[in-house]
Each structure stands twice: as structure tokens, then as C-alpha cells.
Amino acid sequence: MSELTLAGALTDALATALDKDQRVLVIGEDVGQTGGVFRITDGLIDRFGDQRVIDTPVAESGIVGAAFGMAVAGLRPVAEIQFMGFSYPAYDQILSHVARIRNRSQHRFSAPMVIRMPCGGGFGAAEHHSESTEAIYAHIPGLKVVIPATPYDAKGLLLAAIDSPDPVIFLEPIRLYRLVREEVPEGYYTVEIGKARIEAEGTDVSIITWGAMTHEVREAVEQLAVDGISAEMIDLRTLRPLDEDTIIESVQKTGRAVVVQEAPKTAGFGAEIAALIGERALYSLQAPVERVAGWDTTIPLKKAEHRYMPTTGAIVAAARRTLDA
């Protein structure tokens, strides 16, 4: 065991995978000597060489398209996109090819690959560096979409993603990269993709979230407890495939649900969760489902960013509304 940040756990996962499986390689912009802009690939080129830790030209579509070809030809590429906001040049490759090859070849070819990208805001970054567009990936059949919120999960999920026979969009909440340290086992282990995690058990209200918002939800659960409200906190960890049963069982138990996302509200992934609860647990509900989300604006730059980010207070208030209903 060692105490690692989420960022450190990701580096550890990559090193573990590179060490374990000769087919694994890392490919992206500045992933070599620099170790990536967030240093997630730090030190890997020295250990594994420049044939397995590959610096590329600045070309996201090229990175994903080439990684796709490598995956088809039997390798297990882990592609890094520098920021989620720069993944869109590769969106066509992801949607039209990476996600579809298994279907369009009826299992004859597949693309076992991981596309890592840092996501989310809250740290006053430059324009395009604070995106939460997970819904545009979660919408695509053929992709798995994973977003860890703890160092332990980050390592286990990344190793599971690299092992996945199907492509995985691996989202890394920037705000959590170095927020806390946690005991992370050494060596190889996986966390199953498609399984949510109940971080806190509760009986009065279910709060469902993912990624960096786990931080605010955790605080909200503590504040609610002070007032004797028992909130259950679910960290989805995987958006596709969605662990529907964990959500539904929780809501059937508590009768109330708050969905929390950093992304803009409209057509966000939270809407999918709310709709799912409507379909499968409507008669258990004692109050309307609440959504706490970013506004339907472009995420503001540094000076006004705090006006956008969902707050602990907003989550507490939403949970209270479900109890007052």
C-alpha cells in the first residue's frame, strides 16, 4: 500500500499496465519527457522507452485514429487527449469508427483502447480547459464511459479500462487530481466497469453524482447529517454501461432523489438518471426528482466561474426540498 493522489494512482495504473502487458502503449501530446501537462505519464518514457510511450504531433483526430488502427491490429493503446475541450477534433473518429467497428464488422474487428481526458472546471483555467461534456460520449452506443472520483477507483478503473475488450472514454476530474491522498494497493487490481459505488448509506434521500461533484456531495451529506437527515450518496463511477439497479434500489429505499452534475443542465447525463428513475421507480417517489447542475451557459472564465459551479449549499437545499415536498 502507498498513499497516492488520484493523479499518482493513474500513473501507477499506467506503469502497472505497461509492465504487465507488452501490448499496452501510451500515445499522445507531450506524454514523453514532459510526462503530460498534468504529469500523469511522468517517468514512463524512462522506464518503458519511446516505442511504448509515444509523443505525437498536435493532432487529436490523428492520435485517436492511429490508436484505433493499433487496437484493431492487436495492441492496447491508451491515448491521452490533453483536455476534454480538445477532444472534439477526434469526435468523428470516436463516434464513427472507434465506437462502431465491432458492430460494423460483427465482431470480426474490435477496438480495445482507452481514451483518457482530463475534464471539469473549478480552477480558473483558460477558455476550453474546463469542459464537462460527458453526455456527448455517454450518448454513443459502443463506448464505455468511466469517471473515477477516488485514487483507489482511479487505478482500478483504469486497469479495468485497459483490459476492456471495448473502447473506454476515461474521464479524469482535474479538480480531484491532487485533492486528497488515499491508500492504494500496489500491483494489479481492477474495479469493475459498470458498477456504481455507494459512498454513504442513508435512508431519507439518494444523492446521485459522478466525478468532481462527489466532493460537494460529500460535504452536503455531512451537513445534512448534522440536521439528522440521512442521505445516501451514490458515485456512479461509470456512465455507460449504467448501473441502473444500484440507483433504482436506492431510490426505492429512500423515496427521494437528487441528481448532481457539473455539466450544463439541459440534455445532461443527469436528465438520463432522472428519466430512468421516472421509468423504474416513479411509484416509490415521495417528491419530484431534483437536479443540481451547471447553468445552461458556457462555463465562465476565472472571475465568474464560481457563479457557475454547483455548490454544497445548492445540493443541501435541493435535498431539503425533496424532504419538504
Add this chain to the structure above:
Amino acid sequence: MRNILDLEGRLVGEAPIDIDTTRRLYRALVETRAYDKKGTTLQRQGRLATYAPLLGQEAAQVGSAAALDPHDWMVATYRDAGAMWMQGYPWEVLLLSRSGDERGGRPPVHVDVLPPSITVGAHMIHAVGISWAEKLQGTDRIAITYFGDGATSEGDFHEAMNFAGVFKTPTVFLCQNNGYAISMPRERQTASDTIAQKADAYGMVGEQVDGNDLFAVYASTKEAVDRARAGEGATLIEAVTYRVGPHTTNDDPGRYRDPEEERMALDRDPIERVRRYLEHEGAWDTDWEESVQAKASTTIERAVELAESLSPPSPEDIFGAVYEEMSPDLRRQFEQVES
């Protein structure tokens, strides 16, 4: 522009293959044309979805694919049935792919030819990644990718060429410049004199060849394949040809080009040129021609029967191929289709 066989079927350079091989490739040209004619006919009868004829491009496809090893990779498009078949993709599977059936994207296990790309331009980088993976794994397998003149305008063409140049991947870029991208003439795609010259900008070899000259296409591709296998990197070949038919069976070329142009293309027919060559060499007669034609049409008829004997894909085929294993949320939907 590289040329070996002139319009009369006379050698103006050195023949890169012997007479037996030429006769074999002549059969392949004829069979490809038989498939293509059948494709158009079947579409008119409502038995295929849209069909994109390759009429006039047979030598560009057969000649280039003939230069490959059987285990080489191929990443091609909706118009490249001739090349794909040469590399082992069966006619019946190609027909399936054009009939609106996902199983048309599944060649036999030993055939490493990807399903035909429908998106223009996005697939070239896949050949780069594939051949790069082979290089990293230390095999001698290369990848060839086919695309049109229109595809060279897509941004992904640049990224593919650039990666191939930087990483010296064993890739052959085979552009069939057939003069058109649907209705847009080649001049609307690029202001450069040739497509081949774009190779310069990426630090790779580029060559323009007469795409209706089987020998020139073969020779040029063979050199590119040998270079790739020897670790000398990628090549861009521009095979200048002509799309004699419409873009697809939905298209009406009368709206954008002079029919006279199509008539002139008949003089450049790639198959007739090889036939004349074989005749000059005393390796062609009408009896043989009849047997070649008969064999081609029986083969294609048989492929049509095979393709049409399959019942449509089941919901299991569709839901079962989204992921390796159906996820629980997807299974819930699948059960709704079933019930």
C-alpha cells in the same frame, strides 16, 4: 505520369509481370467488372441499397492489390470492391455490405481487410495505425489504404499523411483520382498540380501513375510495398483514372458533366488495353475470352445466390455486437425488442 501500356496495349516500358500473371489479372479485371455491372443491375431491381459503381477503375484496384502479400492489411472505401476482393474479401460478403446488412462488414478470419469505409477521409489514419502496430510488433506486414481525390481535402488526410511521415509507418496511400467527388471536379478539391506532389510536404515518396494502366499501377504499388516492407516508410500513389458511371445509383451525372466526356473515357478502357496486349503477345483468343467471361458471370451469380440466401440480421446480431458482451442496461432494451 507513369505509363507502361499505351492505349493500343503496346509496351512503352518494361512489363512488370509475366504473361501468365497478366492472364490471371485479366480474369480478375473481367470478374471485377462483372461484379460491378451486377451491382448496378441488382440495385435497379431493388435487391441492393445504394451502389457506387467502380466502372473504369478496375485496373487501379486490381493492379495495386496484386502487388500485396496475402497477409497485408487493407483499409478501403465503398467504391473499392475490386481491391478488397483481390485481398480475399468474398464477393458475397461485399454484396451483403451493399444490401444493408452488417454482416457485409465481416470478412473471413484470415482476411485482414476492414469493412468498406463510408465516411470520406477518416479511414486513412487507420491504415497508418495498423501498419505502425505491425512495425512496433516487428512483423513484415504493411497496410494499404484506398481513397478518392475528394478524400484528400478532408483534414484527416493531412493527419494520416503527417503521422505516416513522422513515424515512417509501412503504409501505402493509394488515391484513385477518378476526376470527381460526386459532382465536384478534381479542380475543386485542390489547387495543386497533382495529388501526388502532396507527398513532398510529408517527407514521403509520391508518384502519379496512369490508373487505367494495369502495369503502371502494379509497378508503382509494388515499389511502394517493397519500400514499406524494407522500413523506408510510406508512399502516396495517385492513380489517375475516370469514374465512368454515376457517383452512386442515386446520382445523375448529366447535371454536372458533359456526356461526351464519358464517351471519351471508353478509349481509355483499362481492360481493353490489357486484352490488346495479350492479343499482341499471342496470349488471347475468342475461345479463351468466352471462357473467362462465362467463369466470371457464374462466379458472380453464385455470390448473389449466397448473399441472398441469408435471412436478415436478428435483433441478437444487432444488440449482440455493440460490446463484446451485452451490458445489463442494453439487455433490458433487447428484451423489449424480443417481447
